[in-house]
Amino acid sequence: MDRAEFESKLSDYVRGELSAAEAQQIETYLTEHPEAADDLEAVRTVLELSADIGTDEPPDALFAAARTNALKAIQAADKRQRTGLWQRLQRPIYLSGLAAVLAGVVVGVLWQGSTSAWAEVVAEVRKLHSVRVEGWFRGEKGEQVPVQQWIRAPHFFRSAVGTGAARREAVVNDAKMRVYMDGVWYGEERGAESAWSIDKVAEQLALPEREQLKSWSYQIEREDRGPTVLFSIWQRSSLGIKTPSDIRFEVEVDAQTRLPSKSRVYLDVGREDWELVSELNYLDYDAPLRDELFMVADDAIQSFTDSVRAALPFAQISDPFVPWNRPFYMPLDGMDIIVHPPSDDPSKGIEGHASSTAGGITRYEFHRTPLAEIVRVIGKMPVEPRIVQTTPSIKSEIMRILGKMLVETPEQKLANQRYSVRIAYSHRLTPTERVQRLGDHFGFVAEAEKRQSTRTRWIFTQDGSEFPTNPQKGYSWTTGKSYHATGRPLGFAIQGMLENAALNDLVEGYNEDLDEIEMQWDGAADNPFDRQVDIDIDFSDGWDVALDYLREYFGVEMERVSESISYEVLMLRPLRKRPT
Numbered sequence: 239m240d241r242a243e244f245e246s247k248l249s250d251y252v253r254g255e256l257s258a259a260e261a262q263q264i265e266t267y268l269t270e271h272p273e274a275a276d277d278l279e280a281v282r283t284v285l286e287l288s289a290d291i292g293t294d295e296p297p298d299a300l301f302a303a304a305r306t307n308a309l310k311a312i313q314a315a316d317k318r319q320r321t322g323l324w325q326r327l328q329r330p331i332y333l334s335g336l337a338a339v340l341a342g343v344v345v346g347v348l349w350q351g352s353t354s355a356w357a358e359v360v361a362e363v364r365k366l367h368s369v370r371v372e373g374w375f376r377g378e379k380g381e382q383v384p385v386q387q388w389i390r391a392p393h394f395f396r397s398a399v400g401t402g403a404a405r406r407e408a409v410v411n412d413a414k415m416r417v418y419m420d421g422v423w424y425g426e427e428r429g430a431e432s433a434w435s436i437d438k439v440a441e442q443l444a445l446p447e448r449e450q451l452k453s454w455s456y457q458i459e460r461e462d463r464g465p466t467v468l469f470s471i472w473q474r475s476s477l478g479i480k481t482p483s484d485i486r487f488e489v490e491v492d493a494q495t496r497l498p499s500k501s502r503v504y505l506d507v508g509r510e511d512w513e514l515v516s517e518l519n520y521l522d523y524d525a526p527l528r529d530e531l532f533m534v535a536d537d538a539i540q541s542f543t544d545s546v547r548a549a550l551p552f553a554q555i556s557d558p559f560v561p562w563n564r565p566f567y568m569p570l571d572g573m574d575i576i577v578h579p580p581s582d583d584p585s586k587g588i589e590g591h592a593s594s595t596a597g598g599i600t601r602y603e604f605h606r607t608p609l610a611e612i613v614r615v616i617g618k619m620p621v622e623p624r625i626v627q628t629t630p631s632i633k634s635e636i637m638r639i640l641g642k643m644l645v646e647t648p649e650q651k652l653a654n655q656r657y658s659v660r661i662a663y664s665h666r667l668t669p670t671e672r673v674q675r676l677g678d679h680f681g682f683v684a685e686a687e688k689r690q691s692t693r694t695r696w697i698f699t700q701d702g703s704e705f706p707t708n709p710q711k712g713y714s715w716t717t718g719k720s721y722h723a724t725g726r727p728l729g730f731a732i733q734g735m736l737e738n739a740a741l742n743d744l745v746e747g748y749n750e751d752l753d754e755i756e757m758q759w760d761g762a763a764d765n766p767f768d769r770q771v772d773i774d775i776d777f778s779d780g781w782d783v784a785l786d787y788l789r790e791y792f793g794v795e796m797e798r799v800s801e802s803i804s805y806e807v808l809m810l811r812p813l814r815k816r817p818t
Contacts, residue, residue, distance in 0.1 A: 729767030
C-alpha cells in the first residue's frame with residue numbers, strides 16, 4: 239500500500255467500513271510508518287467532531303470565511319498533496335496537513351449550530367454580579383450532603399459543605415483564601431488574577447471554547463420544555479474515543495432569562511442504569527450579598543499546607559460549582575467499582591488506563607485491561623501471575639494466538655481476564671484494603687509473598703548546559719517506539735520514553751514494579767528536569783537512539799546502578815466459588 243491509497247482509505251478505516259483484508263493493510267502501513275499516526279489521530283478527531291454537528295445551518299458568511307481559510311491553507315500545502323484535495327472536502331476530511339484548518343471549519347459549524355443556545359447561556363452568566371447556589375451531592379454512605387455557595391463580583395466567594403463536625407467551609411476575598419476543616423481555619427495568599435470571579439465561572443461553562451471541541455471533549459444535546467430548556471451534557475472518555483464517560487450532566491435553563499436554574503449530575507452504575515449523585519439550584523441572581531459573608535478574622539489562621547490540602551475530602555469546596563466538576567460525589571464506602579460488559583468496549587478503543595485525582599479521591603478508567611494489571615495499579619505492588627503488556631504488533635499477535643493454544647492454569651486465566659472497568663476510591667483506603675475490595679468483587683484472593691531480586695536505579699544526569707524550553711500547556715503521546723511531547727517537563731518525558739521503550743523490549747532490564755528513576759543535576763536551584771520542553775523522537779531502532787537524542791538536545795546522560803533487594807508480590811488465586 240502506498241501513501242495515496244493509505245490516505246484515500248483512512249477515513250473509511252476509522253469508521254469501520256473496510257473489509258478485514260483492507261483494514262489489515264492500513265494497520266500494516268501504520269506499523270511500517272509511525273509518522274502516519276498523526277493522520278490517524280487527525281481523522282478520528284475530525285470524524286468525532288463532524289458526528290456532533292447539529293442540524294442548524296451556519297451563517298453563509300461564516301461558512302464562506304471557513305472555506306476561504308481552508309483554501310488558503312491548501313494552496314500553501316505541498317504541491318504533491320494539493321491535487322484534488324478541495325474536491326474531497328465534501329466528505330469527512332482526513333489529510334493530516336489540513337487537520338487544524340478542518341477543525342476550525344467544524345468548530346464554526348458546531349458553534350453556530352447545536353451549541354449556539356449554550357453560548358447564549360454563557361454570555362448571560364458573564365453579565366452577572368452575584369449568584370447563590372444550594373443543593374446536595376452524594377456522600378460516602380449514599381446520604382445527601384448539603385452544599386451552599388455564594389459568588390459576588392469581582393473576586394468574592396464562599397462555600398459550605400456538610401453539617402456538624404463534618405462541615406467544611408471556604409472563603410475567598412481578593413488575594414486570600416481561608417478554609418475551615420475539623421474546627422480549624424487554614425489560610426493562604428492567593429493573587430487576584432487566580433481568584434474566582436463570575437467571568438471565570440463563565441469560562442468554565444463555555445465547554446466548546448475551553449475544550450476546543452477535541453474528540454474526547456463534550457457532547458451537548460438540547461430539549462425545549464416551554465418555560466425551560468434542558469441541556470444534557472456528556473464528557474467523552476479519556477480512553478476509547480467513541481466511549482462516553484461515566485458522568486452525565488443536566489442543566490435546566492430559564493427560557494426567558496437564559497440563566498441556569500437547576501443542574502443534576504448522574505453516575506453510570508452499570509446495567510444501563512444511572513444514579514443521581516448531585517442536584518443544585520441556582521438562586522438569587524444579582525441579589526446584594528453583604529461584605530460580612532466573605533470575611534474571616536485573621537486570628538489563629540494556620541498555614542494551608544499540602545498535607546492539609548490532601549486531607550480535604552471535597553476539593554471543589556474551594557471552587558465555584560459548575561455541573562461538570564467530577565469530585566462532587568464520593569465513592570460509596572470508600573470505593574466504587576463499575577464493570578462494563580464486553581459489548582461496551584469500542585472495537586478500536588485504546589487498551590490501557592487513565593487516572594485523575596482530586597479532593598482525596600482517585601478515579602481510574604481501565605479499557606480491556608487484564609485483571610492482574612488492574613490489581614497491580616490499584617494495589618501499588620507487583621502481581622503474579624505477571625502480565626507482560628505489549629503494543630499491537632505481528633509478534634504480539636503471534637504470541638496471543640500461541641497463548642490461546644496452550645492450557646492456562648486457573649491462576650493464569652484469572653490474571654489474563656480482561657475488563658473495562660471504572661474504579662474510584664477514597665485515599666483513606668490503604669492499598670491492601672483496595673485490593674481486598676477488588677477481590678470481593680472479581681472473586682479472587684491476593685496473598686503477599688516475599689521475593690528476592692535486583693533493583694536498578696536509572697540515573698539521568700543533566701550537565702548544566704542550556705536547552706530550549708516551551709512553557710505552554712503540555713500534552714504527550716507515544717506509539718511505544720516513538721515519543722512526542724509539547725510543553726511537558728523534561729523529567730516527565732524521560733520517564734515516559736523509558737517506560738515505553740521497556741514496554742516494547744527496546745531497552746533491557748527495566749522493571750516498572752521494582753526499579754527507580756532518578757534525576758540529578760549540578761545542584762542549582764533551577765531543576766532542569768522541571769523545564770517544559772518539546773520532544774519528537776523515534777527510537778524504534780533501539781534505546782541508544784533515545785540516549786543520543788537526550789545527550790545532544792538536553793545534555794542528559796544515563797547510568798544504571800543495581801542492588802539486591804527483598805520485596806513483596808501479590809499472588810492472585812481464584813476463589814472456588816464466586817461471591818454472590
